[in-house]
Amino acid sequence: MQRSGRRGGVLLLLLFYSSVCAAAAAAAKSKHLLLACGSAKGGVDEEAGRKWKPDAKYLGSGDKGAAATAEIQDPSLPSVIPYMSARIFKAKGSYKFPTQVSASANRTLLRLYFYPSTYPGVDISKSYFDVSVGSVTLLKNFSAYLTAEALTQVYIMKEYFLTPVPNMELTFKPSDDSNDSFAFVNAIELIASPDIFGIGNIFMAGFLDQTLSVADKQLETMYRINVGGQYILPTNDSGGLMRNWYDDSPFLYAGTGGVTGGGFRKVDYQDMPTYVAPADVYSSYRSMGPNSDLNTKYNLTWAFRVDLNYAYLMRFHWCDTMMNITRPNEVVFTMFLNNRTADEKIDPVAIANNRLGVPVIRDYVVNVKDRGGNDDDDPARDLLWIALHPSSEASSYYADAYLSGIEIFKISNAAKTLSAPNPAMSAMMRKYRLEEDQQVRYANSDAFNTAVIGGATGGAAAFGLAAALCLVAYNRKKRVPGGDTTSWLPVYGNSRGASTRSHSGTTISSDAASNCRYFSLAEIKQATKNFDESNVIGVGGFGKVYKGVIDGGEVKVAIKRSNPSSEQGVHEFQTEVEMLSKLRHRHLVSLIGFCEEDNEMALVYDYMGRGTLREHLYTNKGGSGNKSSSSDLCWKQRLELCIGAARGLHYLHTGAKYTIIHRDVKTTNILLDEKWVAKVSDFGLSKTGPDMNKGHVSTVVKGSFGYLDPEYFRRQQLTEKSDVYSFGVVLFEVLCSRPALNPSLPKEQVSLADWALSCYRKGTLEEIVDPQIKPEIKAESLKKFSETAVKCLSDHGTDRPSMGDVLWNLEFALQQQQDNPNSGGDNKRNKPKASPSNPNEGEEEAVIDQHSLMAMHRNTLSLGSDDGFEASAFSQTSGTGR
Known part of the structure; x- marks a missing residue:
């Protein structure tokens, strides 16, 4: 060439x-061979609806292996088939594939699946083996157990593009001859592929x-x-x-x-x-x-x-x-x-x-x-x-x-090999594992047992502690040996964790459809003047956002139109309809209805006339953080807007039927209506936790850099504390009027979260406060606000406050600011026409003592409203119409 x-x-x-x-064209028509190894009947997987065949007829010379079934089904497995069955080889064994499968195209795409769970009669930690195709070594002394431990994956998938040969032979061989060593494989996938190289x-x-x-x-x-x-x-x-x-x-x-x-x-x-x-x-x-x-x-x-x-x-x-x-x-x-x-x-x-x-x-x-x-x-x-x-x-x-x-x-190298040493666990994961092992050892220690068996007066407390620590030990045993349920690194050798279902189109439940209005495509086109570009008020991953009117021009709306070629649009559309049709709260976006017709998808919201919170903190020009002097907010107004957003998130975490984790909290997803009421928007990435007893939802990492919870990033275990971390970044963004990430600054200042924490620890936080508001902030209010933001940014989710505690602290910071007659909204700078601090219409805005703050906190979950909710700014890169 x-x-x-x-x-x-x-x-x-x-x-x-x-x-x-x-x-x-030939590749599209070729046979895909899908083998569920060790399975007697095969079956259809739940992930993609593909049919997997038994592997017995393809076994070649040598050891025929033994069929086995995994004893533990990890909840993050995408499907029972083909992962729960395995073929175990105690000696050298092989598979042989016919010419029409292995040599019908320019390349053979081979995928091998390994689920290193526990299997009857063998110790998975002693499984070391070689895998080869003809004279080519794919894996040498491979341990799926160690690989899963290092990458914190539930299962490992290896993918190869091979030069095809007639009657391809795939060989598995234990790395040593001891009785304890063995090779195994859960599934084999062969696809005749065009030569993409x-x-x-x-x-x-x-x-x-x-x-x-x-x-x-x-x-x-x-x-x-x-x-x-x-x-x-x-x-x-x-x-x-x-x-x-x-x-x-x-x-x-x-x-x-x-x-x-x-x-x-x-x-x-x-x-x-x-x-x-x-x-x-x-x-x-x-x-x-x-x-x-x-x-x-x-x-x-x-x-x-x-x-x-x-x-x-x-x-x-x-x-x-x-x-x-x-x-x-x-x-x-x-x-x-x-x-x-x-x-x-x-x-x-x-x-x-x-x-x-x-x-x-x-x-x-x-x-x-x-x-x-x-x-x-x-x-x-x-x-x-x-x-x-x-x-x-x-x-x-x-x-x-x-x-x-x-x-x-x-x-492959000159030796015709692709093998590499088994990966080692990172220092970060070793530290986490050590901490977890210490918890397990404490749970099993004599001192702990003595405490649990203690007097009847402390029985209830002891039992609660025992249950909590035993749960740690149980979860550790329940996982794939040596691994978390998912990985903080989404792909390495195409290993995967959490399941992702296939959707050829959207499926809106009848319950969701009955809770919101259906718009025809003709109505959507009429509302947006046939998607006139002059009506575009934002652009995001879902698609463009248009300003429009419905019901004879009486109601202003914002309409998100999906980009037809975007898979993100399909999932975000379905998630938003299912989520928002069941949620009604003064500080959450209100979905009016949706349209799905002629390959078009659109979501219709109330129009939010004052745009995003970010617009009122600074004008983001390429991340420069240049401020817009025409839209400055005083400190009291900023506190009120943070309180409103916190109320919306608190409701999501504790007030809905299931815990709802927003997963993309940032200042562009906090919108302001004409009355300056802050509302949380954009639920396209949200996840529900129907069973939060285990404390997390295992999922692929998504979100916005600068706001992303580092613990979620490491472990792919999403909790409501991930939203708390993101909100902590929002709080510092409100305080400092600069973006979460600004690459133009010195390295130590690029990340707002890191820089703010560093300044707080050095006692220099006041130096990075927005100079426009610094003179008016009362010291007690700043202290409470900054303490709250710092706690939100704790490395471990367990050290972060709940959203309810964050809300309480912000309300107390507002009280401390209002105690100062010379601060807040009494200055001559622009201020909102209505205060968003109190979600109840007609409620007094007098100074609130701590007891009334606690009462307000308890009542937050019941604060629904039929007021118009939001919908004009859904983009990281653009604002909304006025």
């Missing part, structure tokens, strides 16, 4: 696309005059990322390849997250084979943002943990679906891979031969070598870095960089 020319070689790849389209030049990073070929190489998938977008279900993948595409948030480095967006230009594959990536990948992106001055001062950076001493094929996806990019040289940027310049001038529009909306890819090969030394705890030792920066030589119109997708594949 020797082709010359730096940019011309990539342009030529378009000429080759037509030659592989036939392969794509042969559609264009593969460049050696930094040497664009050198092109490579991987036609004779075996590849292992390490990461597959939908940059700037949401998780894409395997059932929504293209080409029938059933790939997982994860969001990129966990891999962003420090505060360099830029901004995300959804493209509204239609993806036009033209000659590009659609199996390369689904349209959802090309419909979203992450860019550096609109501030050119800021963009020249930082890199948009991701970091991925990989195996040392291998070469990696890195594929990057772009599509100019953003409406502001229309021609070449508007956005040109440099790519750095592992701190070396890989490509100096990337211009996706030019690569696409000036054709707008056409996806393009670029492939690079990078070697990741062990730098030597004995520092095994060096956190950056095995990281693969990707960084984008506006090109300094191109003189492009915008100083920006953007990306839509990343794929990273390990390439």
Whole structure:
């Protein structure tokens, strides 16, 4: 595959696309072989509705293994089939696959599934084994137990793209001959795949005059990322390849997250084979943002943990679906891979031969070598870095960089192996595990037992303590040995945790539908003047937000219209309807109704005339944090708005039928109506906890960087305390009038949460308070407010206050501020026409003592209202109409 020319070689790849389209069609029609190993009958999985066959007829020479059933079903397993059955090999055994399965396309896509649970008669911790295909070693001395422990995964999935051979033999062999060692596998998936690696030049990073070929190489998938977008279900993948595409948030480095967006230009594959990536990948992106001055001062950076001493094929996806990019040289940027310049001038529009909306890819090969030394705890030792920066030589119109997708594949070496040592648990997880083990040991100690058996007068308390600590021990035993129920790192070797169901369309329950109004598409078009662009008041991941009127022009509304190509839209639509149709509270968004017709989805809310809380704190220009002097709020007004938002969140956590965790609390999701009443909005990422007895919901990490709970990020265990952490960031944002993340600042100041905590500990917090409000804040009020915010940002959720406690403290801070006759809303600066501090109409706003505060707190859950709720600002990047 020797082709010359730096940019011309990539342009030529378009000429080759037509030659592989036939392969794509063949792949779509080919047989997918799905084996539930150790299962006598197979069955249909609950995750994607696919039928899995028994594996017995495919067993080859050697040990035939034994069928086994896992003794523990972890609640995070996506399905009983195929994970709960296993084939256990005490000696070398194999599977043989017919030619039509293994050699009917350019590549064989092989997936192996391992659920390291407990199985009868064996010790899972002693399972070490090798896996090979012919002469190629896929795994060597592999321990699914240790891998699950290190990555805190429920099960491990390994994915390979292999060069096909007739009658492929897949061999499993215990790593030693002892009776205790064994090999096992829960499921095998084979798909005849087109050669996705042969559609264009593969460049050696930094040497664009050198092109490579991987036609004779075996590849292992390490990461597959939908940059700037949401998780894409395997059932929504293209080409029938059933790939997982994860969001990129966990891999962003420090505060360099830029901004995300959804493209509204239609993806036009033209000659590009659609199996390369689904349209959802090309419909979203992450860019550096609109501030050119800021963009020249930082890199948009991701970091991925990989195996040392291998070469990696890195594929990057772009599509100019953003409406502001229309021609070449508007956005040109440099790519750095592992701190070396890989490509100096990337211009996706030019690569696409000036054709707008056409996806393009670029492939690079990078070697990741062990730098030597004995520092095994060096956190950056095995990281693969990707960084984008506006090109300094191109003189492009915008100083920006953007990306839509990343794929990273390990390439087999000269020894024909892809194996690597079993991963070790990180220092952070070792510390957490040590703390948990100490709890378990204490639960089993003699001193503890003595305390539990103590006198009858303390029996109830002792029993409660015993139950709590025994629950810790039980949960530890119940989990997959050595692992949490889910991982703080969403993908490594395509391991997965929590289940995600497939939805080909929306399914609105009859209960939800009966609680809100249904609008026809004709009514929606009439309300928005046929989606007139002049009525657009916001843009978010779901789609555009329009200002409109209904009922003969008497009622103002905000209408969120889903981007048809966005999978995020389907899930957010269903979540919002199901959630908001059952919730009515003065400080929550009010859903009026919805529309689902002719592939259109729309949500209709009351119009929120005063926009987002963020707009009234500062005007966010590319994260610069420049203030807007025309919309300053005094301290008393800010407290009142925080109290309103806290009431809404408190209701979600304790007042609804089930605990509802918002999962995306931030100042753009707190909206203000004409009367300055704060309302919590945007429930597209919310989760319910129908059984919070175990304290958390296991789920893939989602949210907004800068507000994301670090404990949730680490463990993927979501609790209502994750909302409390995010709200703590909001409180400091209100106090300091600056964004949660500001990459233009010195490193230690980029994260508002980290900087505010540092200043608080040093006793210098007053120095970062918004100077516009500093003179009017009473010291006692600031002390209570800052103490509350700091507690919200505690590292461990158990150390954070409940939302009810936060609410009480904010009301007390307001009382302390009102005790000062010279503070608050009595100054001459702009102030709201109505106070949002009290959700009960007609209730007095006099100074409140602590007893009445507690009474108000108890009454918060019953404070429903038929007042209009919100709906105009749903975007991280834009505000609302007035």
